[in-house]
Amino acid sequence: MTAPLAHPEIVRMEAIDKRFPGVHALRSVSFDLRAGEVHALMGENGAGKSTLMKCLSGVYTPDGGRILVAGQEASLPNPKAAQDLGIGIIHQELALMKDLTVAQNIWIGREPRQSFGRVDEGKLNADAAALFAQMNVSMNPTAPVEGLTIARQQMVEIAKALSHRSRVLIMDEPTAALNDAEIAELFAIIRGLKAEGVGIVYISHKMDEIRRISDRVTVMRDGGYVGTVEAATTPIETIIAMMVGRALTDETPEIPDLEHAETALEVRGIRRGKELRDVSFSLRKGEILGFAGLMGAGRTEVARAIFGADPRDAGEIIVHGRHVKIASPGDAVRAGIGYLSEDRKHFGLALGMDVRANVAMASLTRYADRLGRIDEGKLGEIAKDYIATLRIRTPSDRQEVRLLSGGNQQKVVIAKWLLRDCDILIFDEPTRGIDVGAKAEIYRLLQDLAAQGKAIIVISSELPEVLRLSHRIAVMCEGRLTGFLPGGAATTQEEIMHLATLRPTLAEAHA
Amino acid sequence: MTDAPASAAAPRRIAVPQKLLAFASLIVLLVFFSVASPNFLQTSNILAILQATAVNGVLAIGVTMIIITGGIDLSIGTLMTFCAVTAGVILTFWGLPLPLGVLGAIGMGAFCGLVSGTLVSRMNIPPFIATLGMMLILKGLSLVVSGTKPIYFNDTPSYPEIAQGSLIGDLIPAVPVPNAVLILFLLAALMGWVLNRTVLGRYCFAIGSNEEAVRLSGVDTRWWKTAIYVLGGAICGVAGLIISSRLNSAQPALGLGYELDAIAAVVIGGTSLAGGRGSILGTVIGALIMAVLLNGLRILSVAQEWQTVVTGLIIIAAVYLDMFRRGKAAG
Incomplete structure (x- = not known):
């Protein structure tokens, strides 16, 4: 999984248009992702971030525009096609089978077989362990998913995406349910993936995270593309203003005198x-x-x-x-x-x-x-x-x-x-x-x-x-x-x- | 409209209420059979269809509410029988007057519903298991109490009138609608009203939609769920009266299988087994579709074995159409 140096730009979405009955969900939205970068996608709920990423991961087929993967025009009629092109998505709501083990979840549908259709559990677990080693995470492949925290489950999802040899990883609000320590661990994993040349699309609402982890930020509003800026040099207020279309002032509360309140x-x-x-x-x-x-x-x-x-x-x-x-x-x-x-x-x-x-x-x-x-x-x-x-x-x-x-x-x-x-x-x-x-x-x-x-x-x-x-x-x-x-x-x-x-x-x- | 893309993530929907779909299917069936056979649209045959719908329809109405809460009641068939046997015990064994028999049957239904409801809502036994247990218990008790023999209502000559008499026919002789059918439609109207207009009905939908949210709204969901099973049980009592009145006897071996026919009618009528969605009107239409189908196939001299096969196909088709309509079909 080396960075395709000939194509530092691994994904390019041009003028993507998507309509649902009664709704123009995406209006000519463009987006690009380079190998080894974390590209934050921001916008209010309903801005069209998830719809855009569903177009990239083959869940939806755009009505207009084109998608290039590694410089080649790609057709993504279904999630399998996107997976085959190395595009993995980790949904906000994790989709793991609770009663199966970590390794069984990762290789579901692709279990290594032995004669008479028996599953090669040894190889299954060893391969899973190798993935976690690559991520620098200690995880027992034979542990049932049921007992894992949300953060650990997310790591299983990431390993699963990596197992598809993903060059592009889409993460939809990955830190929504994580505490600070877990976020730090997730970010360490993300940095490791970056170093290996994986391009990461990072959807989040949290401004401080965006500054910590991302290289570029693209903002969407009302199904349209607003702009792309460098994360390190753009003030947060600017990004917020792009998202809401107006500036928000930061207020502190006036603290009422409650001394005599009941x-x-x-x-x-x-x-x-x-x-x-x-x-x-x-x-x-x-x-x-x-x-x-x-x-x-x-x-x-x-x-x-x-x-x-x-x-x-x-x-x-x-x-x-x-x-x-x-x-x-x-x-x-x-x-x-x-x-x-x-x-x-x-x-x-x-x-x-x-x-x-x-x-x-x-x-x-x-x-x-x-x-x-x-x-x-x-x-x-x-x-x-x-x-x-x-x-x-x-x-x-x-x-x-x-x-x-x-x-x-x-x-x-x-x-x-x-x-x-x-x-x-x-x-x-x-x-x-x-x-x-x-x-x-x-x-x-x-x-x-x-x-x-x-x-x-x-x-x-x-x-x-x-x-x-x-x-x-x-x-x-x-x-x-x-x-x-x-x-x-x-x-x-x-x-x-x-x-x-x-x-x-x-x-x-x-x- | 700014929020629309989020909602647009839901797959396309075709805005056809299932009730309409079921109703249209019923009309199609009626037209088909009337064209296929001149005997079909005779008044006597229509009355026979309605008569045949009565027991299944009443049971289905009772279980509709339970299914809307996200539950299920497998004991309704044998409970119906047990209620009939109860009426038999009161009227024939004890020789008490008719109103007591009627009250006894309905009361026994309500009591058994209380037991099921308590098992489900207070002891947290899954409804499928709790009512499967009740189904067998009541089947056994019916045989025990009756001494495994039918109980005839010979001491209560007016008993058959409950289902077979015709209050409407007495008033308007041209329309000899049997009481069983009258009871079905009155009950449907009443329960439709309860479901759509009252607190109990609202909580049925709310519990089926999100029980925990209802509980955290300060509503005593266990009490309401129990109440819904009690009501369902009482309605089984009504069905027990109708069937035993029609047979002029309480047949203790009868009952098993009725629950599945009733659930089939509910499903054909568009009530979701996942809870939160459904209607009494749909259920009545569902029960009518089943009765029309069986009657029509019989008139066309289709063998009874095949009638059962067709019923099965209809159930699968109805649910598939419903899923398709809601955009949940595979693909």
């Missing part, structure tokens, strides 16, 4: 096994409390324990001065607590149902008569109200939510809890999978909600987000609260990271 939620001594160890904190009306920490620090577990989604071993929850017994999400909702999961699609929304039904999901019984008959007219009015006040972009309240963008789906979940009169809202990664423009809008919405007196918890892995939103920051490490920091400009990312890596022994020493 306490909305008090949590005392929540424990569960090794995940949560004696977590206590309080939250005032109108306050945004940010929860920072590394992946696995226990932030989501705190939220789910307060919400009654998971059982807890001990701990009291006091809402507006009253002890409440929360054993199920139903109890939490009755106490006025709403939880907005990081995984909206699995835990927040019924994707196949319309906006109206999703907004009403938590309040349905309130809009039904004694026979259980739903007042559809009333629900329609309510949904339309929220569509207007939260500026949910949808053709109507009867639109299925799976057709909305991430930001608008998030607003539908917010509307669901507002309708249910929840005045304590827990947002878990509120802007995950949401594009830059919509992020700012979600931030403003959270600030408005706080200003209206809602008590808000925001869990986020993105430190700039925590700093920008929070009035106060709680930092967790390995199931413990390791400290509180003031929000806004008073705190630096370094201070948060210090607390986020404060191991128990240290914490005890500090106490």
